[in-house]
Amino acid sequence: MERRLALKNLGGFLLLPSLGIGATSPIKKPVLRVAHITDVHLKNEFGAPGKFIKCLHHIQAQSPKVDLILNGGDVVFDMNKENISTINNQWRLVRDTMKNESDIPIRYCLGNHDIWWGENSQNDVFYGKKYSMDQLGLAKPYYSFVQAGWKFLILDSVHLDIDKSWYIGKLGEAQFEWLEQELKATPKDMPVLVMSHIPILTALLMIEDNIVNKWTMLGGDMHTDTAKIINLFYKYPNVKLCLSGHLHMRDKVVYNTVTYLCNGAVSGAWWEGQRRETPPGYGLIDLYSDGSFEESYRTYES
Numbered sequence: 001m002e003r004r005l006a007l008k009n010l011g012g013f014l015l016l017p018s019l020g021i022g023a024t025s026p027i028k029k030p031v032l033r034v035a036h037i038t039d040v041h042l043k044n045e046f047g048a049p050g051k052f053i054k055c056l057h058h059i060q061a062q063s064p065k066v067d068l069i070l071n072g073g074d075v076v077f078d079m080n081k082e083n084i085s086t087i088n089n090q091w092r093l094v095r096d097t098m099k100n101e102s103d104i105p106i107r108y109c110l111g112n113h114d115i116w117w118g119e120n121s122q123n124d125v126f127y128g129k130k131y132s133m134d135q136l137g138l139a140k141p142y143y144s145f146v147q148a149g150w151k152f153l154i155l156d157s158v159h160l161d162i163d164k165s166w167y168i169g170k171l172g173e174a175q176f177e178w179l180e181q182e183l184k185a186t187p188k189d190m191p192v193l194v195m196s197h198i199p200i201l202t203a204l205l206m207i208e209d210n211i212v213n214k215w216t217m218l219g220g221d222m223h224t225d226t227a228k229i230i231n232l233f234y235k236y237p238n239v240k241l242c243l244s245g246h247l248h249m250r251d252k253v254v255y256n257t258v259t260y261l262c263n264g265a266v267s268g269a270w271w272e273g274q275r276r277e278t279p280p281g282y283g284l285i286d287l288y289s290d291g292s293f294e295e296s297y298r299t300y301e302s
Contacts, residue, residue, distance in 0.1 A: 149190065203251050
């Protein structure tokens with residue numbers, strides 16, 4: 001009798017997991033791990049090469065491993081404040097460093113410091129974006145690709161203002177139409193990640209110093225077509241995450257169902273310490289098949 005009772009109880013215990021009691025949910029695993037580096041401003045001064053190599057090694061030491069690096073622009077220090085020889089040296093340093101110090105696939109977008117605005121002649125070989133696009137192997141300054149079930153849209157956010165005296169953040173009509181068609185052609189269940197150099201939406205412009213009674217937001221600090229882009233994203237709920245840099249500081253704004261993440265600079269304050277409260281670093285992002293993601297900001301000097 002006692003043996004039959006013990007077996008009965010044991011049978012009941014063995015049935016518990018099938019009833020859902022004590023069962024654990026399977027661990028959700030990311031389909032892609034991405035490192036977002038931006039504003040490297042690489043040149044052979046300020047100890048920048050060695051620090052950038054340290055950053056690349058830090059990325060490659062992550063576990064789980066990083067599958068893809070997204071470089072958000074300002075790859076070199078500044079094409080407009082250097083002579084041609086120095087500019088060529090900066091790009092050579094970029095190529096050599098990436099070839100010798102990293103084995104992770106990388107995708108680029110253009111930053112304002114990667115563009116030669118210094119000459120009036122449209123025929124100058126360095127004028128505009130072509131020179132930098134050639135260095136980065138880009139056929140167009142904006143493009144898309146699909147990886148691990150996610151759609152990536154790389155934007156060109158840097159354009160001359162109408163008076164051609166300075167740059168502003170915008171897409172322009174042709175690129176906006178391209179973006180609209182890309183979203184329209186993307187399956188509704190495929191999550192979308194957008195990368196631009198200049199933030200589409202950020203709160204960082206409200207922490208400038210010496211504000212008296214109003215904020216001044218310059219067109220070179222945030223997209224001037226923000227409302228238009230956000231209205232487009234609202235029509236496509238599969239747009240999940242927008243990455244940017246440019247401001248060398250980190251913030252995260254969630255509007256509707258889109259997260260706008262501006263990460264700090266690899267160079268910090270242009271290789272002279274941290275920019276306000278944001279130390280030199282990079283973003284680490286785990287992407288999941290259901291469109292969710294987890295992100296953190298990693299410093300590499302500690």
